[in-house]
Amino acid sequence: MRTPPNHHCGRYERFFNRRDFLKKAGAGFGSLALADLLGASELEAAPKPAARPAPALDPLAPKRPHYAPKAKSIIWLFMEGGPSGVDLFDPKPELTRRHGQKFNIDVFNGDPGPLMRSPFTFQQYGQSGAWVCDRYPNVAKHVDEIAFIKSCYTESNNHVPALYQINTGIPRAGFPSAGAWVTYGLGSESRNLPGYVVLGNNQGVKGGPINWSAGFLPAGYQGTLFRSQGTPVLNLKRPEHVTRDDQRAQIDLLNQLNSEHLQQHEGEADLLARVQSFELAFRMQMEATGLVDFSDEKPEMRSLYGLDQNVSRNFGTKCLMARRLVERGVRFVQVYSDGEWDAHGALTANHTNHCAATDQPIHGLLTDLKQRGLLDDTLVIWGGEFGRMPVSQGGDGRDHNPHGFLTWMAGAGIKGGVSYGETDEIGYKAAVDRVSVHDLHATMLHLVGIDHERLTYQHNGRRFRLTDVAGSVLTKILV
Numbered sequence: 001m002r003t004p005p006n007h008h009c010g011r012y013e014r015f016f017n018r019r020d021f022l023k024k025a026g027a028g029f030g031s032l033a034l035a036d037l038l039g040a041s042e043l044e045a046a047p048k049p050a051a052r053p054a055p056a057l058d059p060l061a062p063k064r065p066h067y068a069p070k071a072k073s074i075i076w077l078f079m080e081g082g083p084s085g086v087d088l089f090d091p092k093p094e095l096t097r098r099h100g101q102k103f104n105i106d107v108f109n110g111d112p113g114p115l116m117r118s119p120f121t122f123q124q125y126g127q128s129g130a131w132v133c134d135r136y137p138n139v140a141k142h143v144d145e146i147a148f149i150k151s152c153y154t155e156s157n158n159h160v161p162a163l164y165q166i167n168t169g170i171p172r173a174g175f176p177s178a179g180a181w182v183t184y185g186l187g188s189e190s191r192n193l194p195g196y197v198v199l200g201n202n203q204g205v206k207g208g209p210i211n212w213s214a215g216f217l218p219a220g221y222q223g224t225l226f227r228s229q230g231t232p233v234l235n236l237k238r239p240e241h242v243t244r245d246d247q248r249a250q251i252d253l254l255n256q257l258n259s260e261h262l263q264q265h266e267g268e269a270d271l272l273a274r275v276q277s278f279e280l281a282f283r284m285q286m287e288a289t290g291l292v293d294f295s296d297e298k299p300e301m302r303s304l305y306g307l308d309q310n311v312s313r314n315f316g317t318k319c320l321m322a323r324r325l326v327e328r329g330v331r332f333v334q335v336y337s338d339g340e341w342d343a344h345g346a347l348t349a350n351h352t353n354h355c356a357a358t359d360q361p362i363h364g365l366l367t368d369l370k371q372r373g374l375l376d377d378t379l380v381i382w383g384g385e386f387g388r389m390p391v392s393q394g395g396d397g398r399d400h401n402p403h404g405f406l407t408w409m410a411g412a413g414i415k416g417g418v419s420y421g422e423t424d425e426i427g428y429k430a431a432v433d434r435v436s437v438h439d440l441h442a443t444m445l446h447l448v449g450i451d452h453e454r455l456t457y458q459h460n461g462r463r464f465r466l467t468d469v470a471g472s473v474l475t476k477i478l479v
Contacts, residue, residue, distance in 0.1 A: 059220045060188045060195045065449025070413025070478075071379040072189070073326040074182065074444065075333045077319075077362065079354070080163070080205060081340030084118075084388035084398055085406030086427035087351055088133050090150050091122040094425040095390055105391055105428065107399040108157040109344060113392035115426060119348040128417030135355035138363035144417040145366065145375075146410045147477035151421025151430035154386055154437055157400045159342070160207040162385035165437050167211045169466050176215035176457075177223060178441055179332035181466040182448060184214075184221045185455045189329030194224040197325055199318040201336040212334065216459040223334065228317045232291055291324050292317075304367060306360035311353075314338050316361035323368055326378055341384060345394035366410060375411045379447050383407030390426040403429040407440060413447045415479045438471030446473045 086092050099117040120133040123140070130143035154171075156162045161171035168175040176184070179196040188195030198212045205211055212223030226232040294302060297320070305320045306312030315337055322333045337358055343350035362382070369375040387405025388398035404423035410416065421433035442452040445466065452471055456463040 058187075059218055060183065062187045062189055063185065065186060066451045066454055067449050069447065069449030070377070071411065071447045072377040073329075073331050073333070074179075074379045074381065074448065075322045075326060075335065075365070076179075076381045077358075077365075077383075078334055078336045079341050079358070079382065079384040080201060080336055081159070081342035082162075082384045082386045082388055082400055082405070083341040083354070084343070084347065084351065085150065085404075085423075086390060087118045087120055087347065087388070087398075088136060088355075088406070089131065089148055089408070090406055090423070090427065091118060091131050091133075092390070092423075092425060092427045095427060098426065103391055103426070105389065107389060107391070107393070109399050110393060112389070112399065113395070115390055116392035116396070116398070119396070120351075126417060128419075130417065130419065133355075135352055136359050138359045141363060142366045142410065145370075145414075146408050146416055147414050148419045149407045149409065149421060149435055149440070149474070149477065150419060151423060151433050152383075152387075152405045152407050152435045152437075152440065153430045154402045154405075157386065157402045159385060159400075162400075162402060163205070163207045163211055166383075166385045166440075168213075168215065169437060169441055169468055173207075173210045174215055175213075175464075176217045176221070176466070177212045178444065178466060179212060179223050179334060180214040180217050180221040181455060182332045182445070182450070184217050184457070185445075185450045186331060186448060188331045190331075191329075193325065193328055193330050195330060196221065196223040196332045197330055197334075198223040198225045199228055199321060199333065199335045200225055202314065202338045203340070205336055216464070217457055223332075226291075226321070228292065228314065228321055291321055294320065301368070304360075305364035309360065311356045312358070312360045315357050316364060319361040319365040320368075323365060323372075323374070326374065327372070343388065343397050344399060345397035347388070347397050350397075369411070377412045379409060379413065379444065380411045381407065381409050381444070387427075390428050401428070404431075407435075409443075409477065413478050415477055418477055420474060420477050433476075435474065436470065438467040439474060441466050442471035443474045443477070447478070 086095060095115060096117040098115045100114045103112070103115050105112050118133070120135055122131045122133050124130065125132055125140040126144040128144050130140075130146070130148065132140035132143060154162055154165055156165060156171045164173060164175070165171040167177045169178070179198075183195035196212070209223075209225070212225070214220070214222035294307070294317075299308075301320075302308060306316035307320070309316075315335075318335045322335050325333050337354060339354065339357075341350065341354050366375065366380065369378055369380070383406065386400055386402040389401045391398070393399045404427060421435055422431055423429060424431045445452045445455065452465060452467045452473075456465045458464075
């Protein structure tokens with residue numbers, strides 16, 4: 001027989017088991033989070049203390065890493081389309097000797113032609129003697145700060161699944177991106193900007209926003225797509241006919257409705273993320289718009305990033321924005337190059353144009369970061385979703401090559417002037433010290449102070465991680 005409630009002074013005193021208590025308390029925790037977010041709004045009439053809320057109440061509050069990090073932030077220079085390692089940083093003398101010979105090879109698109117030597121000339125640079133093609137003369141100035149990883153491989157030879165894998169570790173949609181995992185694990189140092197920012201390209205990234213999605217992680221960790229001209233985020237600026245008081249009234253009403261909804265749906269993560277996004281958008285109205293205002297930059301700085309040249313202005317603008325973002329505490333910035341390195345034909349023209357668009361900006365970014373002391377705690381990554389085949393296609397092009405491609409890293413924790421791994425003698429397959437996408441991700445996480453095996457999230461009855469059930473840190477490229 002069920003025990004009736006006790007009566008005390010006309011009140012009922014109910015007995016709760018642990019499940020009931022946690023269920024009821026969950027709404028209280030959610031309300032505290034909502035109250036904190038509302039109190040942090042720059043539009044609130046009464047001033048509040050500047051102290052940040054506890055990580056449990058603010059998903060993007062800074063969190064303690066597993067161990068002392070080398071890097072505080074990451075800038076990922078993404079060369080979408082698949083740049084050719086053998087034509088940029090990894091010359092193959094055997095490929096030159098066997099130019100024009102037939103080679104039995106499986107390709108993604110059409111019949112393969114014969115082996116094709118690089119159309120570019122190479123020269124050694126720096127104390128390390130690293131080889132760089134003649135189309136990247138400014139990047140070549142930094143070889144002693146770069147670790148070239150020449151033996152990467154991936155699972156797919158198609159752009160979209162390969163993009164998903166290099167970004168999320170899995171060649172299928174639905175998984176959290178690397179930037180989302182980093183902000184989930186560490187939060188953000190920035191209060192007025194997102195923790196994870198994506199500077200997209202002018203043609204739209206293949207596979208779309210899934211490449212910077214939070215997947216099954218809470219939505220607050222997903223990347224925010226910024227534009228490099230005008231207002232960084234659409235609809236961020238308050239309409240001219242709306243006063244600050246009117247906007248405050250609108251937000252008060254939204255907050256009231258969201259609070260009432262939260263009480264009826266205890267602990268609803270999507271709602272908390274939505275409330276947080278509203279409040280972050282308000283704080284961004286002043287901070288984000290200044291990112292694209294370069295009026296305070298000296299002409300020498302604009303020239304350093306290539307903003308004074310038509311060919312490099314777009315990518316240079318994004319690189320300069322990336323520096324400004326990490327300077328303001330943004331944890332993870334991904335910068336996509338414009339156009340595609342997808343040289344199925346006319347590789348000489350394709351790679352010449354893309355090198356011209358990115359060479360000066362990359363040089364400017366590395367130089368600027370170093371001069372400001374930011375390269376010591378910023379990891380810079382360069383690469384695409386796969387590489388190109390050693391055989392020709394369409395006369396002077398190259399097809400997709402997932403079996404062997406090149407990525408490089410520079411900056412925080414990286415041993416500069418080193419070359420890790422090798423493809424075979426013609427650059428077809430990774431042959432020595434093969435490096436998987438999981439290895440790249442494990443190394444990236446290690447440098448920001450995260451043990452990739454300990455950064456997990458419970459989903460559908462399983463604990464997931466960015467590196468799935470694999471991955472090893474590339475210790476030989478680290479200081």
